[in-house]
Amino acid sequence: MDSNKAKNLEQILESSIKDPKDLTRYLYYRKKLKEEGLSDFISILPLGAAINWARANSVWPLTFGIACCAIEMMAVGASKFDLDRFGSGVFRATPRQTDLMIVAGTVTYKLAPRIKKLYEQMPSPKYVIAMGACASSGGPYTQLGYQVIKGVDKIIPVDVYIPGCPPRPEALIDAVLLLQDKISKTIPQQEAI
Amino acid sequence: MNYELISSKLNEKFSTNQNQLNTSTAGDPYFLINKEQLLPICQYLKENEELWFNFLKLITAVDQGDKFSSVYHLYSYKYEFGITLKVDLEKTNPVVDSLCGLYKAANWLERECYDLMGIIYKGHPDLRRILLPLDWQGYPLRKDYVAPTEYNGIDNT
Amino acid sequence: MQTDSLHTEELLVNMGPQHPSTHGVLRLVVKTDGESVQETLPLIGFLHRSFEKIAETLTYKQVVPYTDRLDYLSSMNNSLAYCLAIEKLANLEVPERASILRVITAELNRIASHLLAFGSYALDLGAYTPFLYSFRERELILSIFEKISGGRLLYHYNRIGGVARDINIDIISEIGQFIDIMRKKLNEYNELVTENLIFIKRTANIGLISMSDAINYGVTGPCLRASGLKYDLRKVHPYSLYEKFNFDVPIGQGLKGQIGDCFDRYWVRLKEIEESLKIVEQALDLLREGEIRTKISANLKLPAGEVYVPCENPRGELGFYIISDGKPNALRVKVRAPSFCNLSILDPTCRNTLFADVVSIVGSIDIVLGEVDR
Structure with a gap:
């Protein structure tokens, strides 16, 4: 269930990037972070998703x-x-x-x-x-x-x-x-x- | 202090056949009084040493189908006794004296009766609506009231 | 007005229906001359939900849940007053166990209501911690109520003829534990708030209400007792077996200032929590086996007549005036709401005080807009 949800989330984030050059760059850095073992500490997101994350977690x-x-x-x-x-x-x-x-x-x-x-x-x-x-x-x-x-x-x-x-x-x-x-x-x- | 004492004192000070004590129905008895005598009776009840009704608990406006009534509940802290006074008014012209000069609690209580039933209190310093918006049409607690489906553009069906 | 060569004008400040104190949708238009208040105009009616019209249309049994929502902080006391009025007119006899259960729930609700008044009063004056402490104790009471009746805030527990459900030994032991915890916590509240110099400076000698003024304006409840009159409906005209209990009635004594100031009103409420704990303890001892509700007919018809029954709510005297003409629904139901008359004394009390004292006075009178507007 969790891994399904994580895959789903990754697909959503990928589909939100419109420019193909930005998409290749995003996938490259994400793979690099996973290889170095840093994906628990550093997260790379498209800009829209980052803004949404900030807005959703501080609703006053x-x-x-x-x-x-x-x-x-x-x-x-x-x-x-x-x-x-x-x-x-x-x-x-x-x-x-x-x-x-x-x-x-x-x-x-x-x-x-x-x-x-x-x-x-x-x-x-x-x-x-x-x-x-x-x-x-x-x-x-x-x-x-x-x-x-x-x-x-x-x-x-x-x-x-x-x-x-x-x-x-x-x-x-x-x-x-x-x-x-x-x-x-x-x-x-x-x-x- | 009991109802007979109050009844006898009222009858000796004011005329006898207009202030009857009604005990025919179930529940509490009440005094049915003439609307011209409301203000002098209340003043007497408040200032007499053996009665001392210094607390106005409640003013109610009642729509009894063919007439209105204004009901007053008074209480005496010294003798720990409460009475009910009822004044009947006609539907086309419901006007009665205001008790604001005697009890300051009457100010807001009478405004509420005016707001919801439309009874006019002569001598009230500031008689306007208190619970409903100031431009509301009609008096809701009357039996023939129809609630509006729209107010100031907000459709409410 | 002119002072030497300085010209000042009056300013109208609107403390609108949405403001950060927790008393609800009350609008105050305050006319000030600089910082000193000349006149206060309370404007109400933002929560007028037409309870009286509803009570004329529905049958007597169907109106009982609506009485909970009048003063939503003491809903056990409201429905108790309504049920007592109907039982008096219909001449119904309530079993003894039901009366004792009614007393227990009414007193626990009084404690919960005074705790919220204490917490929100301190919050208005700028202290955040007492609010969290009082809500922690309030949650203990609400979990007891949830086990008894199923609801946290609005219970529909008092019914015509008795109460809805019985209690068992688990709930009784939980109530006993709560009484011990609450007694210790009251010492904590006294240390934190009552002896606090800032709190005393903001509440003592402010908002003086004399006893004659209070009686003339129709003020009842802790506000009247703080002005010096020793009067409690549970002692003078006891209802629902209150005559069997031993408790004291605290009155204002002017401990930190004069009699009838904001500190006295706050202090009377704190003392009333102690007295309510005594009543609940005695009630648990008096509980015996028995019925919890007398049977009433499916469509209850009351005889023609009228009745007015007052009860001692945490905010004052709540009374129901019911006129019936023999039909299954009432001809007229009128609610004598304590906060309505208590609020009318706000204007004369706030003359010539500082603006910040208006908040202090409104908090100490302790109104709930649900019953002001009905």
Whole structure:
């Protein structure tokens, strides 16, 4: 299973290099490192993959707890279910310094313009996790709440949805890991390089 | 301190046939009072030495189908006793005096009743919506309310 | 305003619905003159989820999980208040074992809620370690709750007529171990935070609330007790067999400053954790064999009438006012939320203080926006 996954990863990295001269150079250096026995200490990657690796392992979230799911988000930041070991431990208060917005709680009409404004203030590339049943689709208040928006994806685009009311802290960690997978598979924008 | 004492004191100070103690239904008894006499009765209940109802717990707005009611729960810390006062209002013109001069807790509680039911409190210093957005149409807790499917461009079906 | 030849103007600062303290979506518009605060305007309603309209539409049994989500930090106490109100109107008798189980879970939830209030208050003032310590103890309580009811934060454990599940000897021994651990950790918290000079300077003599002001504004709970009034609903109007327990009611004594300041409110909560531990110990001794729930009919109909039942929540007096007209769903359900009235005292308390004290006062009043907005 592991060797299959490693071969798969190598194929993905090879296919992401477009220029044939760059490809031969990459394969030559990779073979050289393996021969010298240094591939445990030095890794050679195409530039896009290196940027993705840096971005995926340091996703900084925005403190945006609205309701009950916010308490589980705080529990994930505390010491039993530590989120810091995945690189996401630094919860910033200002959207200008974050990559990730975890919408934890019910979204109402009164709060909607603020969410949109905060999302637009975050710099690209930015990601959104809809945590809990209320943020995914309205939750228990879907049919009868007159001020509740049925899911935060009516206002901003969402990358990962987490079901649960409230979801366990392990579910939030799973969502962050899924997001890291998603980030490492994207092709970084040409302007960003 | 019990209901008979309060009832007798109210009847000797204010007119007898308008302030009845209702014990016919299950649960707690309540005083049904006239809406013109609300402010003098509350002032008497708060300042009388043997009653001393100095804590306003709750103001509720009720839609009973054919009329509205404004319900007040008062409590006395000294005698550890609580009572309920109920004022009936007509549906077309729900106006009643505000208790903001006596209890400062009434400020936010009355704003909430105005916001959700539409009862107007005369004499309130700042009567505007508190829980819903300021440009919301309608009063949600009325029985004939229909929830909107769209607000300010956000479609919510 | 002009001081000598210096002209100043008022500044409106917006502490918006998203801000780094953990009290939720509260918006404060603060009018300041330099650094001193002239007026504070709290704007709420960002979490208004229409609980009262839902409670009029669904049947009585279906509303119980929604009461958990009002004050999401003390969900055992919320559902206890609602179930007591319905049982009073329907004249239902709750078995003794169920009442003792309700007391145990309610007091453990009070400890968890006060621990979170303690941790987040210290976090607001700039100290990160007490937050991690209090969450470590809170996880012990949450693992007990997970074994009892299946949930970590929202339990749906109290049902109409009793409780949902029984507890066994493993859970009882785990609760006993937790009581011993918590008693030792309280000494640690006192050393770390209560005796800390920086904490004392930021909380003593700040945010004074006098007893008459507190009663007039409708403040209840630890904030009222910190202002000097010795009143606790569990002692004065006991519910759910609280009259069988022996505990004290701590009031503010002005240890480091004046009576009714932020330090007193914090100190009252810490003392209440000790008292709750005593209650849980006595409750475990009183537990006897028995039923855990009385049978109720599938579609429960209450007689026409109304009832108001108050309970002592960790934040104050939570009351449910239920009016019924004989149908399977209520005519009107109104929640008397403690944080709603506690928040209304913010504006007069913050007059003429420094801006940084606003954070300290908001943290010490300990509000939860789920019940302010309902």
